[in-house]
Amino acid sequence: MFAQERREQIIKQLRIKKRIEVRQLEEIFQVSGATLRTDLRELEKEGKLLRTHGGAMLLENDLQKEDILSGRKNIEQKKFIAQTAIDYIKEYDSLLLDSGSTTLEFARELKNFKNLKVITNDLQIALELQENPWIELYLIGGKVRNRFRLTNGVISLDFIKNIAVDKVFLAPNALSAMDGATTSNEEMRAMKQAMMASSTESYMLCDSSKIGKRAFCKFADPSEFQMMFTDSGISQKEKEALEKKGMQITICE
Missing domain, CATH: 3.40.50.1360 (Rossmann fold)
Known part of the structure; x- marks a missing residue:
């Protein structure tokens, strides 16, 4: 799986779970924590999520867009x-x-x-x-x-x-x-x-x-x-x- 595809899947997981930990992502994607933390940093730069200690959460605006x-x-x-x-x-x-x-x-x-x-x-x-x-x-x-x-x-x-x-x-x-x-x-x-x-x-x-x-x-x-x-x-x-x-x-x- 290419990095962009994996990042899109991470956002899909967040839309379901609202927040997720790196260890959970490791089990889903079978890649290293370092690789996933890079993904989360890039997604945060794009304004798609907020990194937390050990994981990430979907931004409130994205939650509300989903509700609409x-x-x-x-x-x-x-x-x-x-x-x-x-x-x-x-x-x-x-x-x-x-x-x-x-x-x-x-x-x-x-x-x-x-x-x-x-x-x-x-x-x-x-x-x-x-x-x-x-x-x-x-x-x-x-x-x-x-x-x-x-x-x-x-x-x-x-x-x-x-x-x-x-x-x-x-x-x-x-x-x-x-x-x-x-x-x-x-x-x-x-x-x-x-x-x-x-x-x-x-x-x-x-x-x-x-x-x-x-x-x-x-x-x-x-x-x-x-x-x-x-x-x-x-x-x-x-x-x-x-x-x-x-x-x-x-x-x-």
């Missing part, structure tokens, strides 16, 4: 999830909606409801729901993350900590029995944890492509959710492992 691209995939599965999860909403509920492509599909299912209070940090969800005069809509203030259509930061957290709602619907970047629900950075972890703390019940919307994977920051254990909604692509092994951790799972088809 994944949001364009699995649309049918996300619609199934949204159409099933909507049965858990009743009139006069107050809801927190996390930012994400699956929660956006869920928000679209809310458009025909009456007498709901919805709070979100997602700009696109807010634009969808503001068309319905029967929904009392709140957009969480704070710093806008350019190109990612959401707000976060200290102002956002202060807002969330001063409200109390019935239910929150969250979308993780990744989910596994071993690592729990994870997201790409510390700011998003703080946001999701604040939303859960302000809600009586927490629900997860997670298409199967995210299951069995992990992102950089853990924000919750599987047992902290009343229900997780996913599609039929989840493996039996992952389903059983999550259930052993106390997670209730609904398969949406």
Whole structure:
């Protein structure tokens, strides 16, 4: 394998694992640690990763680019999830909606409801729901993350900590029995944890492509959710492992 091919494969491994150690790369590529450290230095110069002690991690921007691209995939599965999860909403509920492509599909299912209070940090969800005069809509203030259509930061957290709602619907970047629900950075972890703390019940919307994977920051254990909604692509092994951790799972088809 040529050096450039190996470096492309290293980036592919990082997109799956988010961080990796040189010793793991030695097992995968069967080349010396010195050669791999050279690869990592060159990839860091190109702005594709950040070297850490003994390995490397994917840069946050690359993680977020992957999230945006994944949001364009699995649309049918996300619609199934949204159409099933909507049965858990009743009139006069107050809801927190996390930012994400699956929660956006869920928000679209809310458009025909009456007498709901919805709070979100997602700009696109807010634009969808503001068309319905029967929904009392709140957009969480704070710093806008350019190109990612959401707000976060200290102002956002202060807002969330001063409200109390019935239910929150969250979308993780990744989910596994071993690592729990994870997201790409510390700011998003703080946001999701604040939303859960302000809600009586927490629900997860997670298409199967995210299951069995992990992102950089853990924000919750599987047992902290009343229900997780996913599609039929989840493996039996992952389903059983999550259930052993106390997670209730609904398969949406």
